[in-house]
Amino acid sequence: MTVSQSPVLEFPAMLHGLTGAVLRKVRAKGQGWAREYLKTGGFTQPRQMLQVTPGEVLIMHSGADSNLLPYPRWRVHLFSDVFLSLDEGVPKEERQRAREAFESFCLSTPWGALHHVVSPRPRRSAERMARRLAALVRFWDVLQGPRYAFWFEREYTLEELVEDIYGKTLEAWCPEGSVSVREHLALTVERMSRATxxxxxxxxxxxxxxxxxxxxxxxxxxxxxxxxxxxxxxxxxxxxxxxxxxxxxxxxxxxxxxxxxxxxxxx
CATH class of the missing domain: 1.10.8 (Helicase, Ruva Protein; domain 3)
Structure with missing residues (x-):
């Protein structure tokens, strides 16, 4: 009998640590990605990756990040600072194209898809949000392992996180509801992606x-x-x-x- 193995979830190592260290690494990586884009027109995944073990908590919002207990944690919300460094490192006339390419790159990874759904950057059109939510659906299984800190004193499952942020949006697109959050999300993506x-x-x-x-x-x-x-x-x-x-x-x-x-x- 073959025992099926759960998929391994890895996030960039730079997102794990104390707040100051994570910010420094994220900003430095953003500068590195800017140089890579100017040289190659694309982006590659960080070399240093760490496994996220089932049950580990990923901090997804500054409101859930307490400095009262200074110890290394997954501070995924600080990934937003990468965009500042990326903009600074790319000429103004090239920034929009770089942002589009970077988002496409991020949506090909579970950590990038998660960030772009929890903290979607403008613009937030139906077409763009459908792509972001579709990426989350693709990585749904592997992203069910951790727990997510979005507000103080509350750790969410992936279903609870999506329901908190997008529950009303899912109902607006699919008022008839669905069996599960994942199915509701997938149906919303389908409708949103071809919406008039x-x-x-x-x-x-x-x-x-x-x-x-x-x-x-x-x-x-x-x-x-x-x-x-x-x-x-x-x-x-x-x-x-x-x-x-x-x-x-x-x-x-x-x-x-x-x-x-x-x-x-x-x-």
Whole structure:
């Protein structure tokens, strides 16, 4: 009888350690990746990789990273600093192309896919978010081993992490639900990747009432709850602004609602 082996999960060694050391290594690697891109037009995986053992905790948000207990940990949220070094090391006219190439490279790795889903960088269009979420689906099995720290005093499974960040987005795209978070995610990717502008608008319109209900900071709740008002505002958004909320990612939709709320206050 053959015993199936669980896939081994490896993350860049630079992401494990004390905060200051991780930041130095990440920034240095970003500079190295910038030089590599200018020389070859591509990126290669870091040479030093460490196995992530099942049950190990990956810190995914600064709100879950306590400096009260200074000991080495997986500080995946600090990977964001690599983009600063990458931008600094690439000429301005080449930066956008470099960013696109770097994201494609990252999405081919479990650690890069995880980062781009938990901390998605602008822009967050339906097309772009579908690629990011699809990468997470590809690496789903191997990423189920660790636990994820996203807020203080809470360690998530992968399912719980995705549900916390994207639960409302998944419901907006697939309101009929699904058997599991993974299946719900895969169905959302399928719909999001081939969505028309009207499909995106309907998903955003399903997301907005949920956000208005939970955010007590909005002052013009009646208008923000009016489907006619919302359709009109969505229809008149500049293409780039509509694209950025077209995935129904809750943080970008919330920012757009806040803009409309402030604009209503000026009239």
């Amino acid at each position: 502008r009207e499909d995106c608008m309907e998903a955003v319109l399903r997301m907005i009432p949920v956000l208005v209900e939970v955010d007590t900071g909005f002052k013009h709740r009646e208008e923000l709850g009016d489907p006619g008002f919302l359709r009109e505002r969505l229809a008149t958004l500049p293409p780039k602004d509509f694209e950025d909320i077209s995935s129904a990612y809750k943080y970008t939709v919330s920012m757009q609602l806040a803009d409309w709320d402030r604009a209503l206050g000026r009239h």
